[in-house]
Amino acid sequence: MSIFFEVLIGGLLTGVMYALIALGFVMIYKASGVFNFAQGAMVFFAALTCVGLKDDLKLPLWLAILITMVVMVILSLLIERIVLRPLVNQHEISLFMATIGLSFFIEGVAQLMWGSTGRKLELGIEDVPIQALMDKWSISISQFDVFAALVCAILVGALALLFNKTKVGRALRAVADDHQASMAVGIPLHRIWVIVWSIAGFIALVAGLLWGSRNGVQFALTFVALKALPVLILGGFTSVPGAIVGGLIIGAGEKLAEFYIGPMVGGGIEGWFPYVLALLFLLVRPEGLFGEKIIRRI
Amino acid sequence: MIYREAGQFKTSYLGDTQIFPIKQDRYTMLALFAVAFIAVPLFVESQYVLSGILIPFLIFALAALGLNILTGYAGQLSLGTAAFMAVGAFASYNFMLRVPHMPLLLALALGGVMAALVGILFGLPSLRIRGFYLAASTLATQFFVIWCLTKVSWFTNNSSSGVITAQNMEILGFQFNTPVRKYLLVLSIVTALALAAKNMVRGSVGRSWMAVRDMDVAAEVIGFRLMRTKLTAFAVSSFYCGVAGALFAYAYLGTVEPEAYNLDLSFRILFMIIIGGVGSILGSFLGAAFIVLMPIFLNIMAHKFGLPTSVASNLELMVFGGLIVFFLIVEPHGLARLWQIAKEKLRLWPFPH
Amino acid sequence: MSSARKIGDVILKLDNISLRFGGVKALTDISFDVREHEIRAIIGPNGAGKSSMLNVINGVYTPQEGTISFNGKVRKDMNTHDAAEHGIARTFQNIALFTGMSVLDNIMTGRNLKMKANFIEQAFRLRRAQREEVENRKKVEEIIDFLQLQSVRKTPVSRLPYGIKKRVELARALAAEPSMLLLDEPMAGMNVEEKQDMCRFILDTNDQFGTTIVLIEHDMGVVMDISDRVVVLDYGKKIGDGVPDQVRNDPEVIKAYLGAH
Numbered sequence: 030m031s032i033f034f035e036v037l038i039g040g041l042l043t044g045v046m047y048a049l050i051a052l053g054f055v056m057i058y059k060a061s062g063v064f065n066f067a068q069g070a071m072v073f074f075a076a077l078t079c080v081g082l083k084d085d086l087k088l089p090l091w092l093a094i095l096i097t098m099v100v101m102v103i104l105s106l107l108i109e110r111i112v113l114r115p116l117v118n119q120h121e122i123s124l125f126m127a128t129i130g131l132s133f134f135i136e137g138v139a140q141l142m143w144g145s146t147g148r149k150l151e152l153g154i155e156d157v158p159i160q161a162l163m164d165k166w167s168i169s170i171s172q173f174d175v176f177a178a179l180v181c182a183i184l185v186g187a188l189a190l191l192f193n194k195t196k197v198g199r200a201l202r203a204v205a206d207d208h209q210a211s212m213a214v215g216i217p218l219h220r221i222w223v224i225v226w227s228i229a230g231f232i233a234l235v236a237g238l239l240w241g242s243r244n245g246v247q248f249a250l251t252f253v254a255l256k257a258l259p260v261l262i263l264g265g266f267t268s269v270p271g272a273i274v275g276g277l278i279i280g281a282g283e284k285l286a287e288f289y290i291g292p293m294v295g296g297g298i299e300g301w302f303p304y305v306l307a308l309l310f311l312l313v314r315p316e317g318l319f320g321e322k323i324i325r326r327i
Numbered sequence: 328m329i330y331r332e333a334g335q336f337k338t339s340y341l342g343d344t345q346i347f348p349i350k351q352d353r354y355t356m357l358a359l360f361a362v363a364f365i366a367v368p369l370f371v372e373s374q375y376v377l378s379g380i381l382i383p384f385l386i387f388a389l390a391a392l393g394l395n396i397l398t399g400y401a402g403q404l405s406l407g408t409a410a411f412m413a414v415g416a417f418a419s420y421n422f423m424l425r426v427p428h429m430p431l432l433l434a435l436a437l438g439g440v441m442a443a444l445v446g447i448l449f450g451l452p453s454l455r456i457r458g459f460y461l462a463a464s465t466l467a468t469q470f471f472v473i474w475c476l477t478k479v480s481w482f483t484n485n486s487s488s489g490v491i492t493a494q495n496m497e498i499l500g501f502q503f504n505t506p507v508r509k510y511l512l513v514l515s516i517v518t519a520l521a522l523a524a525k526n527m528v529r530g531s532v533g534r535s536w537m538a539v540r541d542m543d544v545a546a547e548v549i550g551f552r553l554m555r556t557k558l559t560a561f562a563v564s565s566f567y568c569g570v571a572g573a574l575f576a577y578a579y580l581g582t583v584e585p586e587a588y589n590l591d592l593s594f595r596i597l598f599m600i601i602i603g604g605v606g607s608i609l610g611s612f613l614g615a616a617f618i619v620l621m622p623i624f625l626n627i628m629a630h631k632f633g634l635p636t637s638v639a640s641n642l643e644l645m646v647f648g649g650l651i652v653f654f655l656i657v658e659p660h661g662l663a664r665l666w667q668i669a670k671e672k673l674r675l676w677p678f679p680h
Numbered sequence: 681m682s683s684a685r686k687i688g689d690v691i692l693k694l695d696n697i698s699l700r701f702g703g704v705k706a707l708t709d710i711s712f713d714v715r716e717h718e719i720r721a722i723i724g725p726n727g728a729g730k731s732s733m734l735n736v737i738n739g740v741y742t743p744q745e746g747t748i749s750f751n752g753k754v755r756k757d758m759n760t761h762d763a764a765e766h767g768i769a770r771t772f773q774n775i776a777l778f779t780g781m782s783v784l785d786n787i788m789t790g791r792n793l794k795m796k797a798n799f800i801e802q803a804f805r806l807r808r809a810q811r812e813e814v815e816n817r818k819k820v821e822e823i824i825d826f827l828q829l830q831s832v833r834k835t836p837v838s839r840l841p842y843g844i845k846k847r848v849e850l851a852r853a854l855a856a857e858p859s860m861l862l863l864d865e866p867m868a869g870m871n872v873e874e875k876q877d878m879c880r881f882i883l884d885t886n887d888q889f890g891t892t893i894v895l896i897e898h899d900m901g902v903v904m905d906i907s908d909r910v911v912v913l914d915y916g917k918k919i920g921d922g923v924p925d926q927v928r929n930d931p932e933v934i935k936a937y938l939g940a941h
């Protein structure tokens with residue numbers, strides 16, 4: 030039984046990490062209606078830049094993080110200017126495909142700048158089981174995973190505060206609701222987009238650091254981001270709590286499936302299980318758990 | 328001067344529905360066919376050009392055609408192209424392996440049919456799901472199908488390494504074992520299928536796809552059956568991808584392995600149709616040519632400037648990504664539209680308007 | 681006023697139609713009928729439920745209550761494909777043309793129910809596919825002549841001016857050779873000349889092909905001029921039903937919609 034809890038909690042914590050990446054998607058989609066396929070590339074880019082600054086240029090971790098943050102803001106500025114603005118009135122599929130192109134571009138740049146070999150990222154928190162839990166219930170839960178969950182909780186809390194209690198947050202919510210109306214009341218749309226993409230960049234950085242120190246910073250990180258898609262499908266593209274719940278479900282679901290069903294069919298289920306789960310879910314509820322129902326008028 | 332339509336009148340509706348109504352276009356196409364079918368085999372001696380450029384170009388063009396039918400004409404965004412190619416490859420392989428005296432062309436066709444069936448199955452969600460939700464669910468197809476082909480050992484004939492050597496291609500005793508012969512075989516198949524695609528796209532099935540793409544609610548109201556239209560698109564598209572996948576294994580790689588049909592390949596084919604032009608037969612070919620030639624070009628450039636190959640491959644990512652964004656902003660209909668614009672300018676040349 | 685036309689029996693009968701979207705009542709207990717070969721107008725202020733009424737008739741919306749009887753068959757709901765197959769065609773308030781295709785192709789889509797060849801026959805241009813394409817092309821050309829669209833037949837519809845687009849939509853609907861045509865504000869946004877042209881086309885359609893026409897229109901002049909009978913809706917309820925003169929002088933209709941004149 031304790032094995033079940035171990036796998037479950039491990040899955041939930043992985044799910045928290047997925048949720049982190051999904052949060053970046055939700056931010057951008059909420060505020061600009063763009064499904065940013067490049068979020069994964071941004072995670073990779075942020076992580077790689079940070080590691081590069083720390084290891085290659087021998088900067089202290091906190092400085093590396095700060096500089097990376099600045100870089101992410103610059104990246105957001107560039108993206109808004111070069112990609113988003115010209116495509117503002119196009120079909121959302123065009124914007125989606127543009128972000129696919131963007132993701133390849135960012136991956137290329139990241140590797141060009143810092144090299145293509147995988148890197149190890151040390152955050153100072155080890156991936157060892159928590160002794161107390163180990164002793165009391167003989168459950169092996171990594172303290173790193175718990176740390177990640179805490180970070181995620183703090184981030185979500187901060188985002189909630191931002192959205193609900195600050196002027197900027199109010200502007201973000203207005204833009205998410207109606208672009209035209211918010212422009213009509215004087216909200217600078219383009220600046221808001223830069224802010225949103227920068228926040229998403231920050232989220233990407235956090236996610237990149239956590240994932241990077243867990244799995245190493247390598248190209249495969251971009252594919253982890255793909256896992257965020259089932260998370261979003263489950264949780265809806267516009268809901269922060271949805272991203273969390275979706276992440277938890279996907280994380281737990283994939284680990285449990287791998288553990289219990291995996292051995293029966295030769296393993297490797299994790300690769301497709303979340304997607305099939307999301308697909309089945311979409312058939313029942315095409316808008317996700319928390320998403321908004323789409324009504325089309327003719 | 329040269330490119331004038333004046334004096335070319337159509338006297339029947341049948342005449343008006345020709346693929347190349349303008350005489351100059353027809354002659355150009357005939358010349359192109361002459362070069363492709365006759366000049367190239369006679370004069371091109373470089374194995375590399377045949378096996379490394381022309382054959383993959385044709386195969387990818389075929390896959391791009393398939394994806395274009397699904398995404399460009401029918402508007403169903405798909406990220407699972409490579410999976411359908413894999414089905415075609417493995418199905419052809421198993422048919423050739425297990426059915427005695429299975430003719431090559433039939434095996435290829437059956438591979439396509441199997442891919443079409445899988446396409447219909449995984450296309451069913453498109454009846455409920457749209458847009459990038461559908462794209463996300465095609466990822467399920469991509470990952471699941473490849474996993475299946477890797478894990479279920481019957482598909483790989485219980486091969487321990489997972490890599491199978493493709494059988495030799497032969498028709499009635501004639502062996503296709505040289506680059507030139509493989510090239511001609513692939514060329515013939517691709518030409519025939521491209522023609523079929525052009526016919527479908529101009530006919531009422533093509534119109535049904537475009538109607539569903541442009542405004543599916545209105546399409547339903549005027550009598551189109553959404554399910555039939557979408558599933559036909561999935562079936563035909565997957566058939567093309569399946570045949571392309573089989574040719575990929577038999578005429579190019581020489582092996583049948585699941586890893587060759589990964590997500591990266593799906594993205595590549597998507598890039599081909601974006602750059603070449605969505606919703607265009609010509610665009611599929613132009614895009615495929617571009618994606619095949621660009622890495623070679625970049626490699627040559629990198630060599631020239633003494634840069635390591637890793638730089639070249641990263642540049643490739645940047646160039647592809649950047650070009651996607653560029654085309655989507657500047658000319659969403661890709662190279663095909665640029666070609667059309669060039670032809671229109673040519674019609675007026677040397678006059679400005 | 682073409683009184684020379686013979687108006688036939690009732691072909692469409694709506695009984696006690698009620699339509700709700702969640703809490704919003706779009707239509708409440710609407711009943712009226714349409715006779716063959718007549719031109720029936722539906723008028724009323726914005727939001728009265730006119731488009732919803734049309735959507736119910738051809739099956740886009742299913743009413744919660746009430747029945748529709750078309751050509752004798754009574755049904756609670758009609759699905760759009762059946763409606764199309766039984767000869768109901770329509771145009772839309774916001775133009776619903778297929779933006780990726782030319783005028784000719786758009787009108788050809790209207791013929792889709794008449795074309796039976798499957799995709800394989802089309803792929804290899806087998807006899808039936810080829811023959812159908814040419815035959816239907818002939819029919820479509822007749823409509824192009826009828827609506828004077830010859831000069832734009834190969835133009836992509838996205839490039840056309842608004843008035844021409846509306847005409848192409850009408851052509852697409854006519855291509856199906858419908859027995860009943862539903863027109864949703866066919867003259868919205870047109871200038872006087874374009875309106876006159878559209879009026880003429882509608883009347884010609886009714887005259888030459890005998891098509892029954894149900895149209896939503898705001899221009900009172902047009903409505904009073906060309907329709908045989910009028911239904912007036914307001915807030916989803918029917919407040920008037922009769923020949924134009926009757927409706928014009930109905931006090932309730934005047935209060936809700938027409939104003940004093």
